[in-house]
Amino acid sequence: MTPVRLIAVVVLVPLASAQAPTPYCTAGTSTTGCTPSITANVQPNTWNSSGCLITTTGVPGQRQGVLFYGADNSGFTPPPWGVGSTSYRCVASPTKRLRSMGSGGIPGQCNGTYWVSWDGFQAANPTALGNPWMVGDSVFVQSWYRDSLAAKGSNLSNAVELSYVLGSPPPMPCASTLPGMVAIPAGTFHMGSTGGGPYFAFGPVHQVTISYCFWMGETEVTQAQYSALMGTNPSWFQGANLPVEQVDWADAQAYCALLTVQQSALGNIPAGYHYRLPTEAEWEYACRSTTTTEFNVGANLLCSEAQIDGHLQSNSCCAPGCAYVLTAPVGTYAPNAWGLYDMHGNVFEWCLDEYKDYSLSAPATDPFVNIGTSDDRILRGGAWGYVAEFATSAFRTSYPPPTQSSLFGFRVVLAPILVP
Numbered sequence: 001m002t003p004v005r006l007i008a009v010v011v012l013v014p015l016a017s018a019q020a021p022t023p024y025c026t027a028g029t030s031t032t033g034c035t036p037s038i039t040a041n042v043q044p045n046t047w048n049s050s051g052c053l054i055t056t057t058g059v060p061g062q063r064q065g066v067l068f069y070g071a072d073n074s075g076f077t078p079p080p081w082g083v084g085s086t087s088y089r090c091v092a093s094p095t096k097r098l099r100s101m102g103s104g105g106i107p108g109q110c111n112g113t114y115w116v117s118w119d120g121f122q123a124a125n126p127t128a129l130g131n132p133w134m135v136g137d138s139v140f141v142q143s144w145y146r147d148s149l150a151a152k153g154s155n156l157s158n159a160v161e162l163s164y165v166l167g168s169p170p171p172m173p174c175a176s177t178l179p180g181m182v183a184i185p186a187g188t189f190h191m192g193s194t195g196g197g198p199y200f201a202f203g204p205v206h207q208v209t210i211s212y213c214f215w216m217g218e219t220e221v222t223q224a225q226y227s228a229l230m231g232t233n234p235s236w237f238q239g240a241n242l243p244v245e246q247v248d249w250a251d252a253q254a255y256c257a258l259l260t261v262q263q264s265a266l267g268n269i270p271a272g273y274h275y276r277l278p279t280e281a282e283w284e285y286a287c288r289s290t291t292t293t294e295f296n297v298g299a300n301l302l303c304s305e306a307q308i309d310g311h312l313q314s315n316s317c318c319a320p321g322c323a324y325v326l327t328a329p330v331g332t333y334a335p336n337a338w339g340l341y342d343m344h345g346n347v348f349e350w351c352l353d354e355y356k357d358y359s360l361s362a363p364a365t366d367p368f369v370n371i372g373t374s375d376d377r378i379l380r381g382g383a384w385g386y387v388a389e390f391a392t393s394a395f396r397t398s399y400p401p402p403t404q405s406s407l408f409g410f411r412v413v414l415a416p417i418l419v420p
């Protein structure tokens with residue numbers, strides 16, 4: 001029987017060395033958002049924090065893959081797989097084996113599925129690639145289908161090598177303290193209002209989840225901040241600590257972009273984040289700070305609680321003699337539960353989104369309306385020249401992006417990039 005074994009070796013080795021590493025699991029698909037690539041292709045900017053479900057397909061009963069390690073389980077302690085199972089192995093390089101794990105699959109068919117959880121892998125192997133893994137680290141997965149229909153020793157019927165370059169890390173817990181910014185946790189809230197009494201309805205009220213944490217400016221952008229960065233101050237009411245106004249939507253965008261450049265140079269921007277306007281959902285979520293009432297201070301908003309003009313229902317004014325109320329220095333009134341000032345009143349705040357009617361059927365995670373037109377953009381929170389009824393947590397209005405008004409300002413968020 002010995003000659004037979006020798007012949008088998010002689011046949012197999014030249015095949016493996018003469019041919020380019022061609023996997024015959026030739027396709028990989030993902031159902032969880034990342035696209036696997038086969039044979040050392042690099043998939044940039046794929047963050048696999050929640051794993052990547054890879055399904056391979058190929059021809060059973062053949063052996064001509066890439067980078068076989070331990071064709072008969074030799075060299076592995078303990079043996080990483082059993083006959084008739086599929087396996088994958090995470091490796092830091094083609095020669096550094098880190099971990100293997102069995103997976104599903106039907107013997108005789110190349111149809112294993114591979115769930116690769118990088119976070120789980122890192123937790124189990126904290127020193128494998130350094131801790132934490134850095135953006136740009138390369139991680140490889142090699143997978144085999146062990147074909148129980150083939151003879152032992154030659155039954156690794158399929159081999160696939162997948163490699164990734166880790167993209168942006170998962171959303172940070174926002175533990176960093178950033179001057180002038182408030183960390184807003186991920187969470188779920190009910191967006192909109194059924195109205196009632198003097199208050200407008202904005203419905204349907206629908207559940208929205210913000211899946212990431214972000215930072216929000218604790219105040220509206222002040223004139224001092226705006227002029228220091230932009231070299232100009234278009235405000236009608238002048239004062240360093242007053243909110244900047246008469247900025248249109250593009251002005252606000254430009255400010256955010258320049259702030260991102262400035263802070264990036266200082267190393268203050270987490271990967272995947274940038275300064276931008278808040279989405280409408282982020283704004284309302286932050287404004288409410290877990291409250292469900294019309295205002296984050298309760299069912300009503302008093303003149304002592306925000307820079308507003310008065311109250312429509314009671315036909316009352318906030319200034320003596322019903323004189324005009326002007327903008328107030330930011331932070332004049334008490335902040336909400338999360339430490340944000342002037343979410344109600346002072347100046348309306350531009351948001352990132354275009355206006356769109358709410359829908360119960362729309363995906364309710366991280367909503368953001370950007371349909372690529374020059375439609376009106378959202379403004380939130382009411383202003384010095386409006387009564388309280390226009391300053392509720394749910395109040396929505398929108399204006400053409402070029403609109404400039406002493407009633408309109410903005411605040412920034414440091415949040416995940418939604419639009420490149």
Ligand SMILES: [Ca+2]
Nearest residue numbers: 342345347381
């Ligand atoms: Ca405001």
